[in-house]
Amino acid sequence: xxxxxxxxxxxxxxxxxxxxxxxxxxxxxxxxxxxxxxxxxxxxxxxxxxxxxxxxxxxxxxxxxxxxxxxxxxxxxxxxxxxxxxxxxxxxxxxxxxxxxxxxxxxxxxxxxxxxxxxxxxxxxxxxxxxxxxxxxxxxxxxxxxxxxxxxxxxxxxxxxxxxxxxxxxx
Amino acid sequence: xxxxxxxxxxxxxxxxxxxxxxxxxxxxxxxxxxxxxxxxxxxxxxxxxxxxxxxxxxxxxxxxxxxxxxxxxxxxxxxxxxxxxxxxxxxxxxxxxxxxxxxxxxxxxxxxxxxxxxxxxxxxxxxxxxxxxxxxxxxxxxxxxxxxxxxxxxxxxxxxxxxxxxxxxxxxxxxxxxxxxxxxxxxxxxxxxxxxxxxxxxxxxxx
Numbered sequence: 066x067x068x069x070x071x072x073x074x075x076x077x078x079x080x081x082x083x084x085x086x087x088x089x090x091x092x093x094x095x096x097x098x099x100x101x102x103x104x105x106x107x108x109x110x111x112x113x114x115x116x117x118x119x120x121x122x123x124x125x126x127x128x129x130x131x132x133x134x135x136x137x138x139x140x141x142x143x144x145x146x147x148x149x150x151x152x153x154x155x156x157x158x159x160x161x162x163x164x165x166x167x168x169x170x171x172x173x174x175x176x177x178x179x180x181x182x183x184x185x186x187x188x189x190x191x192x193x194x195x196x197x198x199x200x201x202x203x204x205x206x207x208x209x210x211x212x213x214x215x216x217x218x219x220x221x222x223x224x225x226x227x228x229x230x231x232x233x234x235x236x
Numbered sequence: 237x238x239x240x241x242x243x244x245x246x247x248x249x250x251x252x253x254x255x256x257x258x259x260x261x262x263x264x265x266x267x268x269x270x271x272x273x274x275x276x277x278x279x280x281x282x283x284x285x286x287x288x289x290x291x292x293x294x295x296x297x298x299x300x301x302x303x304x305x306x307x308x309x310x311x312x313x314x315x316x317x318x319x320x321x322x323x324x325x326x327x328x329x330x331x332x333x334x335x336x337x338x339x340x341x342x343x344x345x346x347x348x349x350x351x352x353x354x355x356x357x358x359x360x361x362x363x364x365x366x367x368x369x370x371x372x373x374x375x376x377x378x379x380x381x382x383x384x385x386x387x388x389x390x391x392x393x394x395x396x397x398x399x400x401x402x403x404x405x406x407x408x409x410x411x412x413x414x415x416x417x418x419x420x421x422x423x424x425x426x427x428x429x430x431x432x433x434x435x436x437x438x439x440x441x442x443x
Contacts, residue, residue, distance in 0.1 A: 135406045151405060155317055157429050162437040167426075173443065177411065 112218045129215035137180065138212070141225040146208035147180070153211055158204060165205045166198060291346065295331040305361050306330070313432045320431075333389045333431065334378070341385075372435035379424055387423035394423070 117123035133152040140147055156164035166182075167173065174181035186202040187195050264272060293299060301307040311330075314320050319328040336342050354360075361367040361374075382389065396416055401409035415421040426443045428434060 133405050151407065157434055159433070160436075162429065162434040162442070164429075164442075167443045177443075178407070 110218050126216075129213035131211045131213055139225075141223070143226060149206075149209050149211045151211075153206075158206060163198075163203065163205070169205075170198070291342070294346070294349075295335055297329040297331075300330040303356060305356070305367065309361075309364070309367050310432050317431050328393070328431075332392070336385070336388060337392055368435075375428075375432075375435055379428060382424040383422060390423040390427075 113125060114123045131152045131154075132150065135151050138148050138150050153165075158164060168177035168179040169182050171181045171187075173179075182198065182202070186198050189195060189199055190201065267275075297311075301311045314330075319333075321327075335345050359366075361370050396412070399412065401413055404412065411426075415426070416423070425441075428437075428440075428442055
């Protein structure tokens with residue numbers, strides 16, 4: 066009896082673990098917003114006024130908030146700079162100081178349980194290994210950005226590399 | 237020789253002081269005991285109140301930012317931070333962080349501040365360039381002060397016992413518990429530059 070139950074549950078468990086595995090590496094494609102997005106004659110997306118004539122009062126969408134949940138987000142393709150899963154309001158990232166590297170530097174990462182920046186960030190253009198982060202990688206937010214809870218302006222069917230691979234494996 | 241000169245000087249000075257001294261030292265002829273004691277008491281209240289009012293006046297934001305040195309540099313920077321502009325509208329002004337609330341400490345700080353009057357008169361940070369050159373030194377003074385008093389000015393508002401760590405972001409809650417809760421670190425150890433731009437921090441620990 067017990068064996069039968071287990072056998073019946075097994076595919077379910079497998080599917081669930083596979084789904085969990087998938088969500089670990091992929092962001093699910095987001096749905097298109099409810100409000101219609103107007104594409105103007107010039108092919109521009111009118112995300113702000115949404116087709117409301119200029120002499121009428123538009124009611125814009127609520128302001129998006131920065132996601133601040135501190136869990137590493139999946140990446141969508143190989144070599145994608147990981148997105149920042151926390152707020153960085155008023156973090157000073159200037160020629161004088163780099164707040165990000167307070168936690169994400171290799172020596173401090175363990176202490177703050179932060180992912181250290183990759184080794185590639187310590188290389189010069191000529192491949193020389195440096196002690197400090199390379200100056201060409203210094204301004205983190207050039208590549209790494211926070212994410213907001215804003216709905217995407219248009220829907221898309223993009224599937225990450227891992228989803229595609231998983232599908233192929235299934236077939 | 238020298239003693240003779242000093243004696244001559246003292247005699248001269250005593251000549252000026254003597255009339256006042258004898259007047260003060262003798263019992264009063266015209267005023268009653270009650271007038272003198274009560275009058276002294278009331279005058280004391282007025283002087284003390286006036287002194288404290290003047291002290292308070294030098295603690296206001298309007299006073300601090302009346303100098304262009306403060307208004308154009310550090311005050312302009314403060315405006316973008318959460319201590320000036322936030323969801324609940326509670327605001328920290330200059331003195332909330334830079335002047336101790338306790339009376340004796342406050343007087344000590346105010347006496348130190350006479351150096352700042354000196355700096356103002358002689359224009360030690362009168363231009364943006366001069367200010368930037370001196371910024372590290374000035375910042376170091378503040379860090380040392382906050383480190384020495386265990387970030388007292390922060391803790392006047394932010395008390396660890398009243399922090400709901402579950403309402404902080406996970407990493408903030410965890411780090412506060414681990415370092416602030418155990419007393420290993422004090423606020424300023426990690427929160428340098430919380431209200432102003434930082435100088436070149438090369439070689440200065442920030443966390």
